[in-house]
Every structure is written in C-alpha cells, then in structure tokens.
Amino acid sequence: MSPQHYLIRRATVLGEKVTDLRLEAGTITETGTDLEPRGAEMIDAEGLIALPGLVDVHTHLREPGREDAETVETGTRAAAAGGYTAVCAMANSQPVADTAGLVEQVWELGRAAGWADVHPIGAVTVGLGGEQLAEIGAMADSRAQVRMFSDDGKCVHNALLMRRALEYVKTFDGVVAQHAQEPQLTEGAQMNEGSVSADLGLAGWPAVAEEAIIARDVLLAQHVGSRVHICHVSTQGSVEIIRWAKERGIDVTAEVTPHHLVLTDEMVRSYDPVYKVNPPLRTREDVEALRAAVADGTIDVIGTDHAPHPLEAKECEWASAAMGMTGLETALSVIQMTLVETGIVNWSDVARIMSTVPARIARIDDQGRPLTQGEPANIVLVDPAVRRVVDPQTHASKGRNSPYRAMELPGQVRATFLRGHPTVLNGRLTTPGSRNPAEN
Missing domain, CATH: 2.30.40.10 (Urease, subunit C, domain 1)
Structure with a gap:
C-alpha cells in the first residue's frame, strides 16, 4: 500500500x-x-x-473451528468499529490454540484481515484439559511471540500446574491470565448465588468460587515471583483480595468487563439468555465496588470478554443457553456511560485503562503509545x-448476543x-x- x-x-x-x-x-x-x-x-x-487505539486483552474470535459464531475477519472488523487497534485472542477455539502452529495460524489470519492487530493468547494446558502444560515455550518462541497464556472458559484449578505455568512464563516475562472459577463450587450453576437465584429457583454461583482461586493464585505468584492477571473480576470480595495483594507488592493485574460495571443479577428475572454469562452478573453492591476499584487502580484494565455465539446458542431456554455476550462495538460507550459521565474517571483515565495498560500487560510494544x-x-x-x-x-460481529440491544x-x-x-x-x-x- x-x-x-x-x-x-x-x-x-x-x-x-x-x-x-x-x-x-x-x-x-x-x-x-x-x-x-x-x-x-x-x-x-x-x-x-x-485516544490511543484501544487494546483488548480478552477477545474471543472463535476461529479456527467455530466460524459460525465469529471469524478473525468479522471479529477484527467489530474491533475496528469499536475503536480497537489490537486484540488478544483467547485460546478456546476448536482446536484449542495450545501449540506454536495454532497460535501462528491465528496470528496470520489477523495479518491477512488487516482490521486490527491480533495477538494470540496461548493455552496454559493441553486442550484446556487442566492436566498437562501446553507448549508454552514453543508458543513464546513462535512468530506470534505469545506473552499471555490462559485457559479462559476454564480455570487452571490444579495448584501445582498453576505454579509450574507461573514459573515457566517468568523466564520470558510472560503472564498467566486466570479464569478464576473453582469448578467444584460452580457445578451446575446458572447465575449468581443470592436472593435472586433463590427467588427464581436457579442453581447459584457463589462469589467465593471466584475469590478462592484469586487468593490462591496471588499467593502462588508471590511465591514464584511471577506475573498473574485475573480475568473478568466480578465480586466485591475479589476486589478486596486484589487490593490486599497489590499493597504487598505482588505482581498482579486485573480486568473488569463493561457488562459487570452496569448490569446486575436482577436482569436474570427476565429469563432472557442474553444475560447468561461467565462469571455471572452479580449484585448492585458488586457493581459499585468494581467501579470504585477501577477508579483507585485496583482493577487495571477493561477487558471486553467479547463472546459471540450463533443465534441458536442464545435463542433457547435459559438452562441450555451458552454463556457470553458481545462487547467490542459497545465497550467504549459503556465505559463513557458508567465511568466518565458519572465522574469516576476522565478521558485520560480511559486511555490508560483501555489502551496503555492493556498493551503493557500483553507486552505489545507498538500499541497504547502516547499521541505524540x-x-x-x-x-x-x-x-x-x-x-x-x-x-x-x-x-460487524457475527454475534447478535448484545445485552445492550x-x-x-x-x-x-x-x-x-x-x-x-x-x-x-x-x-x-x-x-x-x-x-x-x-x-x-
């Protein structure tokens, strides 16, 4: 050109x-x-x-394998429409991005599309199975130069594997991005555990399932001397643990989604599956705590957790519906509404939490730069x-599962x-x- x-x-x-x-x-x-x-x-x-072009540390592009839900082409078109110039693509494609070959494939698809830079996130464990570490070193050394690793969609619940992953990424200044969900505490869970779940008779998803994993992992990161990033923080208790860890100098960063800054579990009373998401929508008290945590820096960045699904996966009964919401094309507007217009942050802060710091966490050197x-x-x-x-x-996204329709x-x-x-x-x-x- x-x-x-x-x-x-x-x-x-x-x-x-x-x-x-x-x-x-x-x-x-x-x-x-x-x-x-x-x-x-x-x-x-x-x-x-x-503002500097936005950077998303948490995007699901679905390709390869689930092109019916999204492709790298459509996902990055959505990213550009939302103001993003770089996205980090989660590993839970089909097949899972757990090898150098797979992350290079995603990286090449991003280069070919040209709408936004695509930085693949490598899986921590083979097939997201939680039993064996993936080819972390090979992915780091690949042309994609992977620096973030996550089993997002699933938790690395085995403490020994999590420790080994933290030790491994430390050697090349990488980071493990943890999906904090203790599986034994959330089996069959349908929504946030609380008064609304009791009223509706739906199996509850307790806050402690998230908080217990975060507590464990910040201590592991401290022990190893490595970096850990907490995906989609959703509870007041999680904020308190992360704040405690930062006060002690533990190298932890955290993200919050736009939807967890505005929507609550009260939305589930409609039984509209568009509000079914992982982690679930929480209480108004949690929302207020998350907003305050962005303001004081406890939560470092906004991650969209853009999770497109085909219509049939969402337009069905609640129990059978897939979890997830789209977010790339509405994130900046939601942040303006919830944080800027409420006086919690200013536009300079928006640049920090949606561009500069996300690029720093993902080690993307040419993004999130000053406009100078x-x-x-x-x-x-x-x-x-x-x-x-x-x-x-x-x-532009193939996904129509926006909670803001x-x-x-x-x-x-x-x-x-x-x-x-x-x-x-x-x-x-x-x-x-x-x-x-x-x-x-």
Whole structure:
C-alpha cells in the first residue's frame, strides 16, 4: 500500500488539549495547532476526543473451528468499529490454540484481515484439559511471540500446574491470565448465588468460587515471583483480595468487563439468555465496588470478554443457553456511560485503562503509545456528544448476543486509525490496513 498522509484538525487529545495531528507513513510526524495541510487529506475532529487505539486483552474470535459464531475477519472488523487497534485472542477455539502452529495460524489470519492487530493468547494446558502444560515455550518462541497464556472458559484449578505455568512464563516475562472459577463450587450453576437465584429457583454461583482461586493464585505468584492477571473480576470480595495483594507488592493485574460495571443479577428475572454469562452478573453492591476499584487502580484494565455465539446458542431456554455476550462495538460507550459521565474517571483515565495498560500487560510494544510526534499512528476519534440506540443487527460481529440491544448509549467512534490507515472514517468501516504490519 502507498504511504498515506492525513491531518487530523482540532482533536481534543485525551479530552484535555485541542491539537492537530499529522499522520504520515504510519507515524505521527507532527503535532501542534493550525498545522499546514501540505497535501494531506483533512479530517475535521472538532469536538472529538482523540485516544490511543484501544487494546483488548480478552477477545474471543472463535476461529479456527467455530466460524459460525465469529471469524478473525468479522471479529477484527467489530474491533475496528469499536475503536480497537489490537486484540488478544483467547485460546478456546476448536482446536484449542495450545501449540506454536495454532497460535501462528491465528496470528496470520489477523495479518491477512488487516482490521486490527491480533495477538494470540496461548493455552496454559493441553486442550484446556487442566492436566498437562501446553507448549508454552514453543508458543513464546513462535512468530506470534505469545506473552499471555490462559485457559479462559476454564480455570487452571490444579495448584501445582498453576505454579509450574507461573514459573515457566517468568523466564520470558510472560503472564498467566486466570479464569478464576473453582469448578467444584460452580457445578451446575446458572447465575449468581443470592436472593435472586433463590427467588427464581436457579442453581447459584457463589462469589467465593471466584475469590478462592484469586487468593490462591496471588499467593502462588508471590511465591514464584511471577506475573498473574485475573480475568473478568466480578465480586466485591475479589476486589478486596486484589487490593490486599497489590499493597504487598505482588505482581498482579486485573480486568473488569463493561457488562459487570452496569448490569446486575436482577436482569436474570427476565429469563432472557442474553444475560447468561461467565462469571455471572452479580449484585448492585458488586457493581459499585468494581467501579470504585477501577477508579483507585485496583482493577487495571477493561477487558471486553467479547463472546459471540450463533443465534441458536442464545435463542433457547435459559438452562441450555451458552454463556457470553458481545462487547467490542459497545465497550467504549459503556465505559463513557458508567465511568466518565458519572465522574469516576476522565478521558485520560480511559486511555490508560483501555489502551496503555492493556498493551503493557500483553507486552505489545507498538500499541497504547502516547499521541505524540514519532509514535505509531494508532488512534481512535470518538464523539462523546452522540447518543445512539444499540441495534445488534447492524454490528460487524457475527454475534447478535448484545445485552445492550435497544438501550441508548452515549458516544460514537468516528474514526479508527491503524498505523495511519483509517479502518473507520465518519463512523463507517472503510477498508483494512496493510496485510503485513512490518510494511508500514
């Protein structure tokens, strides 16, 4: 592709300062005010917030094996539409991404699609079976250069295997991302254990099932001197354990999903399977604790846990329905609604929790960078004044299982630039970028 030259005029960078940004050959080459066009294609960004391209540490792209639910192509189109320039793809595809060959396949599919960078997450155990460590070293040494490992969808419940995995990833500064769910405490569970589950007669999913694993794993990380990341934190007790661990210098990071910051177990009274998710929607008290934990830094990042499913997996009775919600195309709006408009965080904080720190956790060096001269031109422009009603039928993702359907949300992504190439302009998907990131 030929080099592209854009001049973004009067963007409000991080919600703070009105600035022009010149993008040439994939890089921010100049910043300032009233910059000369010099032949650039002009982008009027007055009133728009400019953030570093968003990075998701928790995306399910389903390919290979479940292309009926999502593909790398459709998932990364959804990512671009949501303002993301990089996603970390979970390993629970079919077959599982537990070998160097499989993670390279996913990585190559991302390169070919060109909508967002795809960084595969390798499985911790073979086939997510929890019995034998996967080829962690080979995946780390592959062309995909995997640095995050997770059995997400399942918990690494064997303490010895978890310890060995933490020891292994320490050798190359990797991280184990734990799906904290004690399986013996959640067998047959259908929703959060509490007053609502009692009213509905549904098997409860106790908070302690999550909290017990987190407590164990932060202590293991301390013992080994390694990094551990906690996926989709959902309870007040989990927040307290993570806060305790951080106060003691344990190298733990944590994520929360957008849906756990706004939806509660009261939604389950409708028996609408769109609200069935793992971990389950919790109580209003948990939601408030999670929001506060983002504000004080106990929870480091927002992870979408984008989990698309085919219609038949969700449009059925509650007990048979699959767990999961889509999230890439609504995450930024939900964060604006729950955290920015409530005064809990500002736009600079949004850049930190949705771009800079996720890239740091995943060890993605060229993403989450400041919007300054000489940095890669990975940028999202969002209009915070727009309000829109969510219609999943219009989404780029194959998944239609959005819990926000028919809900009015604030904010709209107006443009997404991946290394200077606009994958979204004027709120619409355009064309994918270079098929090879190294070409930019």
